[in-house]
Amino acid sequence: MNNYDIDHIPREELKKLQSERLAAQVKRSYERVECFRNRMDEIGLKPDDIKGVEDLSKLPFSYKSDLRDYYPFGLFAEPMENVVRTHASSGTTGKRIVVGYTKRDLDMWAECIARMLKEIGVGKGDIAQISFGYGLFTGGFGAHAGAEMVGATVVPMSSGNTKLQIQTMIDFGVTLLFCTPSYALYLAEEAEKMGVKDKLKLKYGIFGAEPWTEKMRKDIEKELSIKAYDIYGLSEVLGPGVACECKEQAGMHIREDNFIAEIIDPDTGEVLPEGSTGELVFTSLTKEAFPVIRYRTRDICSLIYEPCKCGCTHIRMNKPTGRSDDMLIIRGVNVFPSQIEEVLLTNGYKANYQIIVDRVGNTDDFEVRVEMNSDNFSDSLGEISRMEKELVSSLKSMLGIQARVRLVTPKSIVRSEGKAVRVIDKRKL
Amino acid sequence: MLKQLSVFLENRSGQLVQITEILTKSSVNIRAINIAETNDYGVLRLVVDDNEKALSVLKDEGFIVKTANIVAAAVPDSVGGLNKLLLSISKHDIDIDYMYSIFGKSDGLAYMIFKVKNPDQLINVLQEDGYNIAGPDALGIN
Numbered sequence: 125m126n127n128y129d130i131d132h133i134p135r136e137e138l139k140k141l142q143s144e145r146l147a148a149q150v151k152r153s154y155e156r157v158e159c160f161r162n163r164m165d166e167i168g169l170k171p172d173d174i175k176g177v178e179d180l181s182k183l184p185f186s187y188k189s190d191l192r193d194y195y196p197f198g199l200f201a202e203p204m205e206n207v208v209r210t211h212a213s214s215g216t217t218g219k220r221i222v223v224g225y226t227k228r229d230l231d232m233w234a235e236c237i238a239r240m241l242k243e244i245g246v247g248k249g250d251i252a253q254i255s256f257g258y259g260l261f262t263g264g265f266g267a268h269a270g271a272e273m274v275g276a277t278v279v280p281m282s283s284g285n286t287k288l289q290i291q292t293m294i295d296f297g298v299t300l301l302f303c304t305p306s307y308a309l310y311l312a313e314e315a316e317k318m319g320v321k322d323k324l325k326l327k328y329g330i331f332g333a334e335p336w337t338e339k340m341r342k343d344i345e346k347e348l349s350i351k352a353y354d355i356y357g358l359s360e361v362l363g364p365g366v367a368c369e370c371k372e373q374a375g376m377h378i379r380e381d382n383f384i385a386e387i388i389d390p391d392t393g394e395v396l397p398e399g400s401t402g403e404l405v406f407t408s409l410t411k412e413a414f415p416v417i418r419y420r421t422r423d424i425c426s427l428i429y430e431p432c433k434c435g436c437t438h439i440r441m442n443k444p445t446g447r448s449d450d451m452l453i454i455r456g457v458n459v460f461p462s463q464i465e466e467v468l469l470t471n472g473y474k475a476n477y478q479i480i481v482d483r484v485g486n487t488d489d490f491e492v493r494v495e496m497n498s499d500n501f502s503d504s505l506g507e508i509s510r511m512e513k514e515l516v517s518s519l520k521s522m523l524g525i526q527a528r529v530r531l532v533t534p535k536s537i538v539r540s541e542g543k544a545v546r547v548i549d550k551r552k553l
Numbered sequence: 554m555l556k557q558l559s560v561f562l563e564n565r566s567g568q569l570v571q572i573t574e575i576l577t578k579s580s581v582n583i584r585a586i587n588i589a590e591t592n593d594y595g596v597l598r599l600v601v602d603d604n605e606k607a608l609s610v611l612k613d614e615g616f617i618v619k620t621a622n623i624v625a626a627a628v629p630d631s632v633g634g635l636n637k638l639l640l641s642i643s644k645h646d647i648d649i650d651y652m653y654s655i656f657g658k659s660d661g662l663a664y665m666i667f668k669v670k671n672p673d674q675l676i677n678v679l680q681e682d683g684y685n686i687a688g689p690d691a692l693g694i695n
């Protein structure tokens with residue numbers, strides 16, 4: 125499993141490789157995935173029409189809603205006996221979306237991260253603490269396997285219990301930390317409070333799963349005395365590792381042997397010229413269990429085509445600057461307003477609400493304002509606070525994170541031109 | 554049966570005065586008031602001379618208002634007066650949701666307002682024990 129030279133493959137050869145793989149992937153998906161076959165048939169496109177990357181834009185898009193419509197395994201291109209792992213993440217409503225991996229998919233995922241680790245200098249002798257969550261979300265697993273692949277010692281901490289996280293980093297001599305950038309800052313703060321920051325042996329950190337800024341990178345690097353790297357991914361496409369930074373810290377190299385990236389106009393679907401900012405779309409070239417073709421990530425960003433100083437020939441992506449839908453990332457978790465709406469309606473509230481997100485210190489403050497209505501108003505304070513607690517716990521089980529609920533008087537939620545403002549994101553990112 | 558209005562309030566300045574302004578403009582007289590609150594919100598309970606009018610003007614202004622039946626019993630003006638009254642209620646296993654006080658309009662007596670699940674039962678129990686249950690007239694309610 126030594127594929128590291130693939131990062132320096134000349135562009136023409138890479139394009140040839142992508143073309144072969146794309147044609148094969150389209151053919152395979154057409155034969156095995158009903159949703160994709162129907163979309164191709166609808167526009168009268170045959171697998172043979174796709175000869176190479178130049179034909180990519182002829183292909184139909186795929187969407188997050190497809191995963192809901194074909195829940196749980198309807199988009200898999202392999203029989204379940206070949207699927208060795210599933211992961212899930214939140215959908216836009218209550219129903220989760222499920223993805224699957226074959227053994228080779230997992231190896232490819234590990235390799236995507238291993239290539240990054242190797243490039244930034246992580247290997248045998250390094251101790252990697254994975255503080256992304258381990259569970260149904262893709263979180264820590266790719267990082268775990270990638271670190272093992274380069275021979276590092278893995279400490280699968282998962283998230284939570286900050287004091288223990290810090291103690292482990294010190295006792296084990298951890299050199300590499302994987303977590304969300306805001307958690308990295310929080311760890312630094314806590315280590316400072318515990319008076320043990322100088323005992324940390326960290327050299328590098330790899331951070332992702334939520335938006336962060338160059339300013340945050342500077343802060344993390346200063347506070348933890350490390351080099352901080354960015355990583356990108358989403359479970360529908362693979363998980364963290366689809367694109368990874370190199371030593372230059374100047375954009376994330378897309379693993380173009382495995383994925384083709386496009387930037388499109390989110391409204392028209394048109395492919396935009398090189399360098400434009402628009403919606404990022406991915407096509408997987410090598411994934412077996414859950415291939416995606418022109419998958420709409422809804423992340424807004426731009427691609428960098430200029431060669432990187434590191435020598436890697438794969439193009440880079442800039443940090444996403446926003447979303448083309450209304451998804452929020454709060455404490456590293458994807459939150460859709462529609463999920464909140466669903467909880468409110470099932471709990472007997474009207475869908476008059478407002479989400480207010482702010483960053484207080486290094487954590488996201490998350491408040492949901494809900495307008496009271498006469499149906500759920502009671503003259504007993506105990507009854508109101510019982511309903512409020514129930515709402516908090518329903519939101520927690522839907523979203524996976526805690527929200528503060530604030531009950532407000534009717535019509536007090538700001539409406540602009542008659543339309544209620546559903547989301548106020550005060551985080552300066 | 555005596556009625557009370559309850560209004561949902563957010564805990565922010567100006568909410569209460571907004572309500573008293575509305576009632577004043579409509580010439581509604583507030584006879585008793587009680588507020589239960591948390592950090593974020595509260596419930597205002599009102600006994601007024603004209604329930605229907607208060608209900609409609611507050612609703613028109615966008616407040617959430619509910620009506621509930623209450624019981625007002627005269628409290629003997631002597632040491633242990635309230636204690637005796639509460640003992641009468643508790644010996645019949647009646648739970649009091651909440652209570653607050655009001656003064657009689659003409660008789661000058663102090664009354665205690667009770668919110669309970671079953672007000673008819675409370676009235677019977679208290680009358681049997683010889684308590685004076687106020688009607689609208691005693692409290693200056695139309």
Ligand SMILES: [Zn+2]
Pocket residue numbers: 369370371372377432433434435436
């Ligand atoms: Zn590079």
